[in-house]
Amino acid sequence: MTSLALDSCPAALAEEASVAALLRCCVREVAGPRGQVWQAEPYVLLRVADTLLRVRTHGGLALRFDGPPEWLEHGCWQPLGADRLVGLVEAELGGTELGERNEEFAAQVGASREAMAALLAARRETPAPADPWLASEQGLVLGHPFHPSPKARDGEGWLRYAPEAHASFPLRLLGVRDDVLAEAGETGALDDLGPAPSGYSPLPAHPWQLDLLAAELAAPLADGRLIDLGYGSRPAIPTSSVRTVYEPRIDRCLKFSLDVRITNCVRKNSWYELAGAVELTHRLGPVFEDLSAVFPGTRWLAEPGYRSAELGTRLLEGLSVIIRTSPWSVCTPGVTPLLSGALAVPGAPPPDPVRWWRAYVEHVALPVLEAYLSHGVVLEPHLQNVLVGVDTSGLPVEAIFRDLEGTKLVAGRHDLSGLPGRIAEALTYDPGRGWDRVVYCLMVNHLSEIAASLAGRESTRELWAVAGEVLTGYAAPRGWPRPLADLLAGAPLPAKANLSVRWARSADRSAGYVPVANPLAVLS
Structure with a gap:
């Protein structure tokens, strides 16, 4: 999702990428809302902490950069480094409604930069997976x-488990005594990972998580409620989320808890999310049957079961694993699944970018809109939650939606009276919040990045005109539903405020939105 060359010096590339990401946040969340961003072709200018910055841009809403950003010092333009930009952000945001200061912020930006450099260096030593889907999962370096x-x-020790470093590793296998086994749904696939003694059930575990839980695990391992069955016989391959791996022995994806903060969140399966995944899988089956009848290329990755150990909330969550269908098992033969996030990384464009884009928008956008408008289901179609199935020519012919943690039901449109209150609460959004999430993920996070990569340094206008045609063709026979009519009329789009939530040290679920320009507006 950047125009930087991945064969550059790792430290230099990490510095450039860090500056670019933080500067984009400044345009969107700091200078933009204050009216401190101006177009001065070929530059975008912005003011942060009374300092004028500039950078050449392309890519429209995706805000790709051409050349290094600069800052104005005594009438002369100077290269803008990450440390200086961090200082400007600290000066701008300190003392605002977002909080007096954030002593962690500079360290977090620095740690991210160091991690990028380590990942880039590690990728040079280890080849990518031969499987094109897994290679795409491990391609989100920046x-x-x-x-x-x-x-x-x-x-x-995180590098040995990092998908971006082309990691693979065997899982650890625990035995859970039957009287403390916690599970629901379809879990039989886990029994094929290896034998467990009579009276025990096998439970795969992420080795990093077992290290993090070592103190809590000492007692149940000592008294036999858990037993250590050693390492698996084949390596598992981590996918883009880090904590979800593909286990080839059973052809399943396994979503673990990982008590580590990655970007905004500590990545664990909360107890109510375990039950929620099974509940949503049951409820979404008929929905996706309907979606695939209307849009034949629509697929999804069900999460039919979970397993853990009933050893208190900490270990129930910490040892849990959610079973997820693998993408190869749902794609039509001859169709190759690829992570959308990898397709947003600039590369060689397809022979007919406009035809490719039309097919992409039809397969990705229309089922998402139909799910919300006709079924009251909020999918979360950001770049890491969508796989696109391409045919032998590379043309998009299927879209595969995954990760039920972010999938919600629109409140008032589903009967949740039989569910415990906390589970029902975690499964729902009110209509407005649900629509904002759909539009942010689909339009801002997803389609704008794909369009920018397809267009390169050319204008994205033609691509958005095609997207407008596709969405209009969907809206017209359905009577122009109001949310969709507003979108096509050019209403501003909600963009998630990642800088603000990090500065305030809030939970990711507390993140708000800032309005950004709708690329469909100039077409209406």
Whole structure:
């Protein structure tokens, strides 16, 4: 999701990427809302902490950069480094409603920069997976383009488990005594990972998580409630989220808890999310049957079961694993699944970019809109939650939606009366919040990045005109639903405020939105 050359010096590339990500945040969340951004072709100018900055841009809403950003010092333009930009952000945001100061901020940006450099260096030593889907999962080296610390990671020893470093590793296998086994849904695939003694069930575990939980695990391992069955016989491959791996022995994806902060969140399965995944899988089956009937290329990755150990909330969550269908098992033969986030990284464009884009928008956008408008289901179609199935010519022919943690039901449109209150609460959004999430993920996070990569340094206008045609063709026979009519009329789009939530040290679920220009506006 950047125009930087990945064969550059790792430290230099990490510095450039860090500056670019933080500067994009400044345009979107700091200078923009204050009216301190101006177009002065070929530059975008902005003011942060009374300092004038400039950078050449392309890519429209995605805000790709051509050349290094600069700052004005005594009438002369100077190269802008990450440390200086961090200082400007600290000066601008300190003392505002977002908080007096954030002593962690500079360290988080620095840690992200160091992590990028380490990942880039490690990739030179280890080849990418031969499987094109897994190679795409492990391709997001520089992370979220609008996050101040996109690769910040807590803890030691993380590099050996990093998908961006082309990692693979065997899982650890625990035996859970039957009287403390916690599970729901379809979990039989886990029994094929290896034998467990009579009276025990096998439970795969991420080795990094077991290290993090070592103190809590000592007692149940000592008294036999858990037993250590050693390492698996084949390596698992981490996917883009870090904590979810593909286990080839059972052809399943396994989503673990990982008590590590990655970008905004500590990545653990909360107890209510475990039950919620199984509940949503049950409820979404008929929805995706309907979606695939209307849009035949629509697929999804169900999460039919979870397993853990009933040893208190900490270990129930910490040892949990959610079972997820693998993408190869849902794609039509001859169709190759690829992570959308990898497709947003600039590369060689397809032979007919406009035809490719039309097919992409049809397969990705229309099922998302139909799910919300007709079924009251909020999918979360950001770049890491969507896989696109391409045919032998590379043309998009299927879209695969995944990760039920971010999928919600619109409140008032589903009967949740039989669910415990906390589970029902975690499964729902009110209509407005749900629509904002759909539009942010689909338009701002996803389609704008794909369009920028397709267009290169050319204007994205033609691509957005095609997207407008596709969306209009969907809206017209459905009577122009009001949310969609507003979108096509050019209403501003909600963009997630990642810098603000990090500065305020708030939970990611507290993140708000800032309005950004709708690329469909100039077409209406």
